[in-house]
Amino acid sequence: MNNFIDELRWRGMLQDMTPELEQHLNDGMRSAYLGFDPTADSLHIGHLVGVMTLLHFQRSGHKPFALVGGATGMIGDPSFKSAERNLLDKATLDHNVECLKKQLSKFLNFKEGTTNKAELVNNYDWMSQFSFLEFIRDVGKYITVNYMMAKDSVKRRLEEGSGLSFTEFSYQLIQGYDFFHLWKNKGVSIQLGGSDQWGNIVTGTELIRKMEGGSAFALTVPLITKADGSKFGKTESGSVWLDPDKTSPYAFYQFWLNVSDEDASKYIRIFTLLDKNSIEILEKQHQEAPHLRILQKEIAKQVTTMIHGEQEYEMAVKASEILFGKSSTEDLAALDERTFLQVFDGVPQVQIDREEYMNIGNVLDLLSEKSQGLIFPSKGEARKMIQGGGVAINKEKVSDPNASNNYTLLQNKYLLVQKGKKQYFIISIK
């Protein structure tokens, strides 16, 4: 069994911790919690860092609690956000909480009988019992406004002049109380979180100390960054979700595969469970032959398998090979229909009647008007792109916009259209 702190340390996942934590952990099995905000009905890869942290905690023999913020989600954490958050309604929140619970339950070991079995809690369960009066009397009394205003997350909002509502201001108190509640009732003595949570976590340890003279600990992990400074976990099409309906396993796999060299070493430590030795070997191999992108492939494999399973991973690899490998028209034609559809699952499709299709004069019409503007909204754009060499049908470049429309249909009913390198469309003939 490995040491939790050491494990995080070499993985570059340790930002900060309260001083006596290490000793505290060495003294036996401990419990820690980490919270997830139900702002959407799926986790995204940014949350994965938290998940991994809990996972390491459990693997070190300790007991992890995943908290879903059914209550805190109603308030909105002001931490390092520049503007007041929009509140979600209760129904949406309930739905989100349920979805997150389902996802979280896949990662940790919740098996009965395991001594350090993971637990899932929702702070709505205890916060909803409180009346406002009770809360400000029993909890608010212990923390001064001066203390709360001194937090960076709050201070910044005050300085910027954008202000924050009393609602958001109270957030740290609620989260602090969560910690107290879990400490009191579940024996949770540690709170884990992203580095932006430090202030909120410490309010919790403060509350525990003041209310009952207890001691509790904090540990934060760094926020994930990208070497080029852009925001981690975003693609052109938005967040990378764990829910396969929101981000297909293929797109998910692609995200990891496209990680830059600078970031790959960092990410493989954070997002996979590979041990130090294996990682160093992979890094060495990567350096020797960077073009093979060994690191990226391994990260993509590990993470995709963990989230979506082996089958989906293999499908994603297959799809990637077909889409980006040097496959030809023949390779495409050789695919059976089922595989073809699987590979191109999620690719935008447009249907054209067979009769109508037969009457289309040239490629230009086919890609603009006749495909209802899905591929190109106008003839002009289609023409420009074709002339710029950016269009391919069935993996073969289209060079003349006026070329007649006599492509071989795959499976006798599909055309695979490529706009640029990465955008695919399917025209299916009915």
Place this chain on the structure above:
RNA sequence: GGGGGAAUACCAAAGCGGCCAACUGGGACGGACUGUAAAUCCGUUGACUUAUGUCUUCACAGGUUCGAAUCCUGUUUCCCCCA
């Protein structure tokens, strides 16, 4: 309250009566190279269309002129200086 200046396409920034759909840079998008990368190079970047075409743009509303992003009048917004 007084004085001065500015508003141009996704952003920045030229243009100051016809040669302006508007220089240039960034971004975005394509292409070449490559590792589905970075760097570099090339092309496109108001709309529709493909003819040496049409239409809609230079804060907004009017006006002068054969002709305006460019001149005049009013309106709005922003910036600076003085009080």
